[in-house]
Amino acid sequence: MRPFVYQRASDAPSAIQNLATATAANNVLTEASAQPLAGGTTLIDLMKLDVMRPKAVVDINPLAASWSNVSLDDDNLRLGALARMSDVAANPEIQQHYPVIADTLKLAASPQLRNMASLGGNVLQRTRCSYFRDVSYHNCNKRNPGSGCAALEGFNRSHAVLGTSEQCIATYPGDFAQALMALDATVEITGRSGVRKIRFSDLHKRPGESPQAETTLSPGELISAFLIPGPWPRSVYLKVRDRQSYEFALASAAVALDLQDEVMRDARIALGGVAAVPWRAREAEAILKGQKFDDALIDRAADAAFADARPHRHNVFKVALGKRVISRALHQAATMEI
Amino acid sequence: MSITAPEPKANMGQPIPRYDAAAKVTGKAQYAADVPLVNPAYACLVTSSIAKGRIDGFDMTAAKQVRGVIDIVTHENAEQLKEAKLFSNGGYAGTTIQPLKSADVAHTGQIVAVVVAETFEAAQQAAYAMKVNYTAAMPSATFDSAGTTSAPAKGQLAQFKEDPKVGDFAKAFNDAEIKVSAAYETPPQHHNPMELFATSCVWLGDSLTIYEPSQYVYGLKNGVAEQLGIDADKVRVINAYVGGAFGSKGSMTPRTAIIASIARRLGRPVKLVATRAQGFTIATFRAETRHEIQIGARRDGHLTALRHESWEVSSRPDPYAVGGTKTTTRLYACPNIESRVSIVRADRNTPGFMRSPPEVPYMFALESAMDELAVALNMDPVELRRVNDTAKEPISGKPYTSRSLMACYDQGARAFEWEKRSPQPKSMTEGDWLIGYGCATSCYPTQMAPAAARVRLQRDGRVRVEIAGQEIGNGAYTVIGQAAAEKLGVPVEKVSVFIGDSDLPPAPVAGGSNSTASTCSTVIKVCEQVRQKLFEALTSNESLTNEAKGTVGMGQTPSTPSASNDRPLDLERAFDALGVSVVEEYGEWKPEGAPMDSFQAMYKGQVRMVGGSEMKDKIAYAFGAEFVEVRVNKWTHEIRVPRLVGAFAAGHIMNPRTARSQLMGGLIWGMSSALHEATELDERYARYVNDNLADYLVPVNADVSDVDVILVAEQDDHINPAGVKGIGELGNVGTNAAVCNAIFHATGQRLRKLPVRLEKLEI
Numbered sequence A: 001m002r003p004f005v006y007q008r009a010s011d012a013p014s015a016i017q018n019l020a021t022a023t024a025a026n027n028v029l030t031e032a033s034a035q036p037l038a039g040g041t042t043l044i045d046l047m048k049l050d051v052m053r054p055k056a057v058v059d060i061n062p063l064a065a066s067w068s069n070v071s072l073d074d075d076n077l078r079l080g081a082l083a084r085m086s087d088v089a090a091n092p093e094i095q096q097h098y099p100v101i102a103d104t105l106k107l108a109a110s111p112q113l114r115n116m117a118s119l120g121g122n123v124l125q126r127t128r129c130s131y132f133r134d135v136s137y138h139n140c141n142k143r144n145p146g147s148g149c150a151a152l153e154g155f156n157r158s159h160a161v162l163g164t165s166e167q168c169i170a171t172y173p174g175d176f177a178q179a180l181m182a183l184d185a186t187v188e189i190t191g192r193s194g195v196r197k198i199r200f201s202d203l204h205k206r207p208g209e210s211p212q213a214e215t216t217l218s219p220g221e222l223i224s225a226f227l228i229p230g231p232w233p234r235s236v237y238l239k240v241r242d243r244q245s246y247e248f249a250l251a252s253a254a255v256a257l258d259l260q261d262e263v264m265r266d267a268r269i270a271l272g273g274v275a276a277v278p279w280r281a282r283e284a285e286a287i288l289k290g291q292k293f294d295d296a297l298i299d300r301a302a303d304a305a306f307a308d309a310r311p312h313r314h315n316v317f318k319v320a321l322g323k324r325v326i327s328r329a330l331h332q333a334a335t336m337e338i
Numbered sequence B: 001m002s003i004t005a006p007e008p009k010a011n012m013g014q015p016i017p018r019y020d021a022a023a024k025v026t027g028k029a030q031y032a033a034d035v036p037l038v039n040p041a042y043a044c045l046v047t048s049s050i051a052k053g054r055i056d057g058f059d060m061t062a063a064k065q066v067r068g069v070i071d072i073v074t075h076e077n078a079e080q081l082k083e084a085k086l087f088s089n090g091g092y093a094g095t096t097i098q099p100l101k102s103a104d105v106a107h108t109g110q111i112v113a114v115v116v117a118e119t120f121e122a123a124q125q126a127a128y129a130m131k132v133n134y135t136a137a138m139p140s141a142t143f144d145s146a147g148t149t150s151a152p153a154k155g156q157l158a159q160f161k162e163d164p165k166v167g168d169f170a171k172a173f174n175d176a177e178i179k180v181s182a183a184y185e186t187p188p189q190h191h192n193p194m195e196l197f198a199t200s201c202v203w204l205g206d207s208l209t210i211y212e213p214s215q216y217v218y219g220l221k222n223g224v225a226e227q228l229g230i231d232a233d234k235v236r237v238i239n240a241y242v243g244g245a246f247g248s249k250g251s252m253t254p255r256t257a258i259i260a261s262i263a264r265r266l267g268r269p270v271k272l273v274a275t276r277a278q279g280f281t282i283a284t285f286r287a288e289t290r291h292e293i294q295i296g297a298r299r300d301g302h303l304t305a306l307r308h309e310s311w312e313v314s315s316r317p318d319p320y321a322v323g324g325t326k327t328t329t330r331l332y333a334c335p336n337i338e339s340r341v342s343i344v345r346a347d348r349n350t351p352g353f354m355r356s357p358p359e360v361p362y363m364f365a366l367e368s369a370m371d372e373l374a375v376a377l378n379m380d381p382v383e384l385r386r387v388n389d390t391a392k393e394p395i396s397g398k399p400y401t402s403r404s405l406m407a408c409y410d411q412g413a414r415a416f417e418w419e420k421r422s423p424q425p426k427s428m429t430e431g432d433w434l435i436g437y438g439c440a441t442s443c444y445p446t447q448m449a450p451a452a453a454r455v456r457l458q459r460d461g462r463v464r465v466e467i468a469g470q471e472i473g474n475g476a477y478t479v480i481g482q483a484a485a486e487k488l489g490v491p492v493e494k495v496s497v498f499i500g501d502s503d504l505p506p507a508p509v510a511g512g513s514n515s516t517a518s519t520c521s522t523v524i525k526v527c528e529q530v531r532q533k534l535f536e537a538l539t540s541n542e543s544l545t546n547e548a549k550g551t552v553g554m555g556q557t558p559s560t561p562s563a564s565n566d567r568p569l570d571l572e573r574a575f576d577a578l579g580v581s582v583v584e585e586y587g588e589w590k591p592e593g594a595p596m597d598s599f600q601a602m603y604k605g606q607v608r609m610v611g612g613s614e615m616k617d618k619i620a621y622a623f624g625a626e627f628v629e630v631r632v633n634k635w636t637h638e639i640r641v642p643r644l645v646g647a648f649a650a651g652h653i654m655n656p657r658t659a660r661s662q663l664m665g666g667l668i669w670g671m672s673s674a675l676h677e678a679t680e681l682d683e684r685y686a687r688y689v690n691d692n693l694a695d696y697l698v699p700v701n702a703d704v705s706d707v708d709v710i711l712v713a714e715q716d717d718h719i720n721p722a723g724v725k726g727i728g729e730l731g732n733v734g735t736n737a738a739v740c741n742a743i744f745h746a747t748g749q750r751l752r753k754l755p756v757r758l759e760k761l762e763i
C-alpha cells in the first residue's frame, strides 16, 4: 500500500470540503486523489492491491449518527448511506415489507464483511474482473484508459453479457443495487451546494468508451441516503453461484410483483452478475405488465431480457442461466406467502 | 453430523483432545511469521508478469525513492547461490528454476527482484514501484498449446520406475463382453494453505536460523546449507506449527536461500511473507492431467482387461510426474493390464506434491470408469467392487498386508442407506432438486521412513519426547505424545512433545502420510530402550517375567491379565538402583526393507520412503469407501452435496478424534476437487487468473452439511511397529469420482472433466 493521509471527518461539510479541495482538478471519481472511507472493504482492498492510489482517505464514519438511520414512513423507506449491511438485513420491517432488500444484503459477502460494509460503499463497490484487480496486467481500459481489455479474449467466465462495450466487459458485482434498481430507488447525494436527488438508475454509467468513469458522482459528493417507494412485500432475490455462500453471483434476479388475481399489475426485474451496471430488465417487465401469470409468457419475458446479450468465450452460459433465474425468481415471488 | 469424539473400536487408541488445541484456539500458537525478531528488515518479492522471455532491465528510480528502502536485489547484483538439485535427484528442491541467477524468465510469477526495507509497508510500496522491462516470448501454457513437448515419464525421473503391465491387454479387451472407453481430465490446483509462504532468516555469526513453515525441517536445513555453501550443522530450521501445507511446503523453494543470502549481506534479520498470489507461482502446485481408460469385463462384472494412459503437465526443465498408475493398475483383480504415463512440458512453474498427489487425479479416472462399467453392466457399483476385490495385486501377485475395502463398503453403505438408491438415473427427485447417489473407492499407500528420537523419563514420571517431526495440522504432537504415554504407561498429560526444530533428532518429511507411522514407530522403539534400561537396573533384585516387562506400566498397574501376577514396576526403586533421576535414550528406527543408506540419508535430510506398491514381497494400502448424495437444481443447475459418508480402514488408529478430523477434512477437500477447486489459466500468457481466495473456490461452511466418518477396525501386523497406515491423504481420494458418479445418477449426464461447473450440465 502507498502512504496516504488519513482524515477523520467531523461533519458532512468538512468531509465534503476535504474531498472536494483535494481533488478539484480530477474528474474521474475513482481516480480522485481523496476518497471517502466507509467500511473500507472495497477501498482498502483495492489500495492494498495498488489498484486505487488515493493520496488522502477521508473517514466518513463519524457521520454515522445522522447517516445511518433506517426509517419507514408512509410506506417509503429511507436507508442512510452509512447503515451497515448486516443491520439492514436483520431489520424485521424491511424483511416484511421489502424482502428483496433484506435478501440482497443477506446473500452478499460474509458476515464479517456485512458487519463492516455500508450501503453507500456497497453500491459503489468495483468490479471483480481479475485483470482489473491485478496491476501487473497493463491492458485494462478501466485502470489504464486506452490500454485495451485483457478480459475480452481472456478468462471471462464471470464477465458481463449485457451493457458492455468493446472497451470493457466487466460485471457490476453487487447484489443490493439490484434491489434498488427494481424498486425505483432514489439516491440522495450531499455535495458542496447542498443535497440533490437522482434516480438510482442514473447513478452508474455503462462502460461505453470510458469504462474508468463508473458513476455520475463528482468528487466531493457523498451518497447520504437511499429512498425507496413501496412497500413491496411480494419481492425476492434469487442468486446463483458456484458455492452456496460467500461468492458473487453468476446470475441473479431481484424481482418484485404486484399480483392481483393472478394478474401482474406491476412487475419489476433487475439482474445481477450478468451486466456491466445494475440492470433493469425493462423489456421483460413490459411483456409481463398487466398480464396473467403464465409460464409461456414468462419465458418470452426472459428471452426479451437477454435479446441484446453479447456473450464471450467463457460466459456464454450466462444467457441461458440468466433466463432461468428470471423465471425461477418470478415463480418464487408469485408463490410466496405474504 | 456428530460433534463428539468417536468411541474407539478394536485396535484404536483413546480419542484424547489435541495436544495443541488450546494454544491454537487461543491464538497462542506461534507460526513462523509470528516469531518476533530483533531489528528485522522486511522483504517483498517482485514477480514476473510474463511466463517466458528475458528481463531487459529495471527502472528502480521510483522504488529507490521510497523512504526506508534498504536494498533491491535482482539477478544483476544477487549473490550467485549454488545450484539447487531436485529432491527426486539427490537434492532438496521442488524446482530447478532458480530465480535471480540470470535475466531469463521461465514461468509466470517467477521472482525477479526482492525489495528490502525498514518496514513491510515501505517494501511493498517500493515493490509496486519497480518497473521491469521484458522481452516476452510466446509461452506454451498447457496441453494442446503450441510448443509443448510430450515424452514417456519412464526414464525421466527416478520415482517413476515402471509402466505397470501384465498379460495381454489388447487381446483381452478385443475379446471382452462388455467394454468401457472414456477420457477424463483434472485441472491445475493450488494448495492454498491458510498460512502463507513466510521465511525469516537470522544470522548469529556464521550460524543461520530459519523460521519457515516446512513439512521437512531436515530437508530444508540441508538444502539451504547446500545452496549457501555452508555446513548443514550451522543451519537450524524452526517451526513449532505449520498452518497447513498439503504438500506445498514439502520441498525447498528458491525463496529461502535467497532471503538467507540477503540477511547475510545486510547483517540483520530479514523477514518475508509472500502474498497469496505469489504463493501460486513461487511454490509448487498440482498439475493438470488427462487420462484415457479402457476396461473390458465379463457380463458377471469380472474385469478382463484394463488400460490406463495418462498425461501430466510439468515445467520445461523438471520432469515431475505423480504417476498414479502404480495404484490404479493394482487395485482390482484383472489378468490383463497395460498403462503408460507421459509428461508434457510447458512454460510453467514446476508442479509438486499436493495431498494424495497420484491418487486424486488417477483414481478420479479409474473410479469414474468403474461407475461407467457398472452402468454398462446394469450392476450395483458396490457389487462391482466386490466382484473385483482381491487379496493380491494383479501386476506381480504380491499380497496386500491387509485390505478391508469391502468392509468399508458394507459399513459405509449401511450408514448411507445405499439400499434406498433406485438404480435408474434421474429417478430420484424432491421438489426442484434431482437427487443422485454415488460411490467410489478410496485408497492410499502405507508408507514409512527412518526416523530418530530422544526420550527422557524423569523420576517424577514426566516424559519429554524430541523428534523433528512437523505439526501441519495432522495431530503430530498428539499422537506422538500418545505413543510415548502408552509405551511408558504414564498419563498422557505427563508427556511433553518437542517437534518442528531441525536441532532435534531427524524425522522424515510430513508427506506421503508416513508421519504417524514413522514417528510413532520410532518413539515406541526409543521408549522400549528407556524401559529396558530401567528393567535392567532392577533385574538383579526383581523377578519380573519377560512377558510382564512387555506389558507392565511405569508406576501403574499391569494392563493385561497375564501380567497381573507381577507387580508394577516401581519407578522410584528403578531410579534408586540406577542412582540417577533421569533416564534419556536416543534411538533410530527404520522400516523393514529400507535401503542400506537410509540412516545416513536421514541425517542429510533425504527420505528413503518404504511402502505402498514398492515393497519386495507385499503391498500395503489403506482403503476406504465413499458415498455421496448430490442434489442438482432442475432450473438453475446448482450442484449441492448434502451428505458425505466415508468408511475407512487404516490399521491401528492412534486417536479416533484426530483421525476423524483428518478424514472429514479429506472428504470435504475431495468434494471440493470435484466441484470447486481449479486454477484458471489464461493460456495467452500462461498465467494463473484466480490467484486469490475470493476467486479460487474452496467450500465454505454452507457447502458442507452432513459429513459422516466411519472408522473401520483393522489390524495389520505386517507394516510397522505402530501398526499404523497413513490416513492424512486417504479421505480425499475418490471423492471427486463419487461426486461425478452421483451427478450421473441424478441427471443421466456423465461429467469427465473437473471441476464440474453448473454450465456443464445440460439437463
Ligand SMILES: Cc1cc2nc3c(=O)[nH]c(=O)nc-3n(C[C@H](O)[C@H](O)[C@H](O)COP(=O)(O)OP(=O)(O)OC[C@H]3O[C@@H](n4cnc5c(N)ncnc54)[C@H](O)[C@@H]3O)c2cc1C
Pocket (backbone or CB within 6 Å): A035, A036, A037, A038, A039, A040, A041, A042, A043, A044, A045, A081, A082, A107, A108, A109, A110, A113, A116, A117, A118, A119, A120, A121, A122, A123, A124, A125, A173, A174, A175, A176, A221, A222, A223, A224, A246, A247, A248, A249, B694
Ligand atoms: C471477499 C469479498 C466478497 C464480497 N462478496 C460480495 C457479494 O457477494 N455481494 C456483494 O454485493 N458484495 C460483496 N462484496 C463487496 C462488499 O459488499 C463491499 O465491499 C462493501 O459493501 C463496500 O462497502 P464499504 O462500506 O466497505 O465501502 P468502502 O470500501 O468504504 O467504499 C467503497 C467505495 O465507495 C466510496 N464510498 C463509500 N461510502 C461512500 C459514500 N457514502 N458516498 C460516496 N462514496 C462512498 C469509497 O470511497 C470507495 O471508493 C464482497 C467483498 C469482499 C471483499
Ligand code: SF4
Pocket (backbone or CB within 6 Å): A127, A129, A130, A131, A132, A139, A140, A141, A142, A143, A148, A149, A150, A151, A152, A167, A168, A169, A170, A211
Ligand atoms: S473487462 Fe474492464 S475491467 Fe476487466 S480488463 Fe477489460 S477493461 Fe479492465
